[in-house]
Amino acid sequence: MGDKxxxxxxxxxxxxxxxxxxxHAREVTEDYVEMISDLIHEEGEARxxxxxxxxxxxxxxxxxxxxxxxxxxxxxxxxxxSIFLTEKGETLAKKCRDRHQIVYNFLVxxxxxxxxxxxxxxxxxxxxxxxxxxxxxxxxxxxxxx
Amino acid sequence: MGDKxxxxxxxxxxxxxxxxxxxHAREVTEDYVEMISDLIHEEGEARxxxxxxxxxxxxxxxxxxxxxxxxxxxxxxxxxxSIFLTEKGETLAKKCRDRHQIVYNFLVxxxxxxxxxxxxxxxxxxxxxxxxxxxxxxxxxxxxxx
DNA sequence: AAAGCAATTTAGCCTTGACTAACTTTGAAA
DNA sequence: TTTCAAAGTTAGTCAAGGCTAAATTGCTTT
Numbered sequence: 583m584g585d586k587x588x589x590x591x592x593x594x595x596x597x598x599x600x601x602x603x604x605x606h607a608r609e610v611t612e613d614y615v616e617m618i619s620d621l622i623h624e625e626g627e628a629r630x631x632x633x634x635x636x637x638x639x640x641x642x643x644x645x646x647x648x649x650x651x652x653x654x655x656x657x658x659x660x661x662x663x664s665i666f667l668t669e670k671g672e673t674l675a676k677k678c679r680d681r682h683q684i685v686y687n688f689l690v691x692x693x694x695x696x697x698x699x700x701x702x703x704x705x706x707x708x709x710x711x712x713x714x715x716x717x718x719x720x721x722x723x724x725x726x727x728x
Numbered sequence: 729m730g731d732k733x734x735x736x737x738x739x740x741x742x743x744x745x746x747x748x749x750x751x752h753a754r755e756v757t758e759d760y761v762e763m764i765s766d767l768i769h770e771e772g773e774a775r776x777x778x779x780x781x782x783x784x785x786x787x788x789x790x791x792x793x794x795x796x797x798x799x800x801x802x803x804x805x806x807x808x809x810s811i812f813l814t815e816k817g818e819t820l821a822k823k824c825r826d827r828h829q830i831v832y833n834f835l836v837x838x839x840x841x842x843x844x845x846x847x848x849x850x851x852x853x854x855x856x857x858x859x860x861x862x863x864x865x866x867x868x869x870x871x872x873x874x
Numbered sequence: 875a876a877a878g879c880a881a882t883t884t885a886g887c888c889t890t891g892a893c894t895a896a897c898t899t900t901g902a903a904a
Numbered sequence: 905t906t907t908c909a910a911a912g913t914t915a916g917t918c919a920a921g922g923c924t925a926a927a928t929t930g931c932t933t934t
Contacts, residue, residue, distance in 0.1 A: 613745070640893065708851070717835075777880085791882070808882055
């Protein structure tokens with residue numbers, strides 16, 4: 583067991599967990615903008631009913647979340663109409679879609695079953711740092727080359 | 729029955745997100761039992777003040793969480809005394825510690841910086857399926873052999 | 875033994891994200 | 905054009921997990 587671990591001065595874990603809590607707070611936002619983007623591409627528009635069905639929650643829950651996303655500047659919406667991404671929302675959606683793809687490809691490339699990879703990627707993607715994402719992408723490319 | 733394409737597997741994401749929400753609900757519990765276990769091993773006992781310091785939250789928050797863990801059978805505690813893990817808590821702590829180690833070792837083995845790995849592992853560990861965990865362990869072992 | 879300080883607990887508040895139930899609006903079929 | 909089911913909204917509830925402020929307990933030190 584290594585010598586000189588980061589051990590000591592004060593068990594600096596607090597910051598790790600603080601960042602983890604921040605990441606959690608962003609997860610739902612990221613999942614929603616990504617899904618809204620998917621829906622617009624696949625079905626031409628993003629309706630509440632489709633979001634509710636895909637997330638497995640009620641329409642009321644979707645409504646609450648969309649209000650918050652609107653408050654935070656990620657989407658625009660009008661009563662009884664479909665939902666649109668703002669520039670800010672589009673940007674975040676693209677970043678999330680790319681990241682999801684990298685994590686998914688990585689998992690498959692190291693031998694995880696595609697169905698499992700799809701599920702795990704959905705959870706892991708929110709907790710992968712830029713550095714780790716780069717390593718994932720590099721590993722996938724290396725595997726491709728084989 | 730004029731079925732809409734609800735059976736299209738592309739759209740069957742609801743299950744994924746439901747399981748994701750379950751995982752999220754378990755995260756704090758897992759982090760706490762793991763930390764309590766660490767404290768008992770490192771300092772001989774687990775006190776609220778140490779948990780608060782390491783998680784970067786207030787004593788009141790720790791108190792709330794410990795009550796919930798007690799309700800759910802993971803710990804025992806008496807007022808103004810230190811906290812103990814039940815059998816159930818010990819079992820979960822061991823599982824989490826092992827899983828954390830596998831994820832951490834895996835990240836380092838593919839080239840992620842140890843500090844980054846430590847942070848990312850803390851977030852990723854809660855979202856890794858049994859299958860992916862096996863793959864991670866296998867990859868680490870393969871790298872060791874080099 | 876009493877004081878004082880640190881640790882813990884309690885009480886009250888907040889946001890997120892979930893729910894049900896009831897209501898309103900839209901849009902399409904009759 | 906009327907009607908009515910589906911879609912969306914609103915209101916009220918709940919648990920988790922944060923917070924602050926204030927009260928309480930236990931320990932250590934005079």
